[in-house]
Amino acid sequence: MDVSDWQTERKRTRQILVGDVAIGGGAPVTVQSMTITKTADVEGTLQQIYALAAAGCDIVRCTCNEAEAAEGLAQIVPRSPIPVIADIHHQYKMALAAMEAGVHGLRLNPGNIRKPEHIKVVASEARDRGIPIRIGVNAGSLDPELYEKYGGPTPEAMVESAVREMAYFQEVDFDLMKISVKASSVPLMVEAYRQLSEVTDVPLHLGVTEAGPPPAGLIKGTAGIATLLLEGIGDTIRYSLTADPVEEARAGRQLLEALGLRQRKNVDLIACPSCGRAEVDVIDIATRAMEAFGDRKLPLQVAVMGCVVNGPGEAREADIGIAAGNKRGHLFVKGRNIAVVPESEMVEALVEWAEFIHEHGTDAAIEKADTALAEREAAKDRSSLLDTQGADVNHSTEKIVEIRKKISG
Numbered sequence: 001m002d003v004s005d006w007q008t009e010r011k012r013t014r015q016i017l018v019g020d021v022a023i024g025g026g027a028p029v030t031v032q033s034m035t036i037t038k039t040a041d042v043e044g045t046l047q048q049i050y051a052l053a054a055a056g057c058d059i060v061r062c063t064c065n066e067a068e069a070a071e072g073l074a075q076i077v078p079r080s081p082i083p084v085i086a087d088i089h090h091q092y093k094m095a096l097a098a099m100e101a102g103v104h105g106l107r108l109n110p111g112n113i114r115k116p117e118h119i120k121v122v123a124s125e126a127r128d129r130g131i132p133i134r135i136g137v138n139a140g141s142l143d144p145e146l147y148e149k150y151g152g153p154t155p156e157a158m159v160e161s162a163v164r165e166m167a168y169f170q171e172v173d174f175d176l177m178k179i180s181v182k183a184s185s186v187p188l189m190v191e192a193y194r195q196l197s198e199v200t201d202v203p204l205h206l207g208v209t210e211a212g213p214p215p216a217g218l219i220k221g222t223a224g225i226a227t228l229l230l231e232g233i234g235d236t237i238r239y240s241l242t243a244d245p246v247e248e249a250r251a252g253r254q255l256l257e258a259l260g261l262r263q264r265k266n267v268d269l270i271a272c273p274s275c276g277r278a279e280v281d282v283i284d285i286a287t288r289a290m291e292a293f294g295d296r297k298l299p300l301q302v303a304v305m306g307c308v309v310n311g312p313g314e315a316r317e318a319d320i321g322i323a324a325g326n327k328r329g330h331l332f333v334k335g336r337n338i339a340v341v342p343e344s345e346m347v348e349a350l351v352e353w354a355e356f357i358h359e360h361g362t363d364a365a366i367e368k369a370d371t372a373l374a375e376r377e378a379a380k381d382r383s384s385l386l387d388t389q390g391a392d393v394n395h396s397t398e399k400i401v402e403i404r405k406k407i408s409g
């Protein structure tokens with residue numbers, strides 16, 4: 001069984017290329033983010049792009065709002081490790097300048113550049129250069145005429161805005177496009193994308209705009225993007241967070257991995273929620289483990305479990321895990337105990353074994369370990385815990401007697 005067995009079939013869209021990254025047409029869903037530096041600050045912007053790429057970003061967008069930004073792009077594009085898209089808002093000439101700078105794509109907001117002749121000049125130039133354009137409709141900056149016609153930013157109004165822009169593009173034979181219909185309201189954006197996917201096979205770029213700072217921004221972004229991805233809609237995504245953009249890229253990457261849409265690149269850390277049985281501060285160990293793994297490229301599922309009584313069993317699907325018991329850490333691989341270490345060395349041992357597994361595989365780890373000894377020690381700690389805590393860690397039998405007394409009294 002594979003995760004794809006439970007996935008909805010992806011809606012087939014046509015494919016475009018942003019630089020060397022394919023979008024739509026069955027290509028893996030990609031992660032985008034946007035720099036928050038001044039684009040004219042070439043070194044600062046490149047530093048941010050490198051950090052974004054390391055965190056899993058596939059395509060980056062930089063604002064092109066002034067001549068200095070376009071000039072900056074001319075220096076950024078050849079040094080960027082990932083394709084660069086120029087974000088254009090009000091001045092169509094900035095789109096022409098960005099193309100001259102060599103960008104791999106443009107994003108136009110139809111609510112801001114409204115003159116058909118300007119739109120067609122940009123699309124014709126993009127057609128001649130083979131540069132794709134995203135039609136970026138935004139509920140907050142909808143064309144006033146459509147706003148009036150529909151009485152506000154409705155899904156229908158947003159779809160019509162995109163369809164009108166597409167028509168201008170088609171007039172000049174330009175079809176290298178993708179579309180977004182973002183809103184800060186999750187139900188609104190979900191419905192707009194659903195309607196849009198009914199009327200076009202152009203690849204769709206998903207996002208909840210102005211989602212705000214994490215954690216609320218992450219929740220909003222995930223609610224909208226994941227809902228659509230699980231319906232098979234969406235070819236590329238962006239979280240819009242009021243935070244370091246690296247967090248956007250990381251979240252995008254993690255969401256796609258969690259949905260089984262991209263192969264795991266980094267550690268997937270699972271941890272028990274902790275309970276009365278926990279023998280350690282699970283939150284502290286999980287946080288320290290997360291920090292220790294950092295951005296190491298170890299595509300493994302790693303478990304941190306609070307007790308050796310239930311931990312190894314509950315996390316038996318993990319590639320490697322650690323469970324606490326009697327001031328010791330019990331390492332387990334695919335549910336089999338492989339080593340016992342002092343509690344103070346739990347995190348280091350976890351990282352060391354994870355690296356070994358990444359290099360040699362889980363079978364080699366089990367072979368290398370003295371599993372009989374590790375299992376004996378785990379059994380000892382498990383039974384000593386059960387002796388002190390009992391199978392009923394919450395003392396529920398006594399509590400129920402007390403509760404009944406209270407109620408009947």
Ligand code: SF4
Pocket residue numbers: 272273274275276277278279305306307308309310311314
């Ligand atoms: S692994 Fe142990 S500590 Fe963690 S939730 Fe399960 S029973 Fe509780």
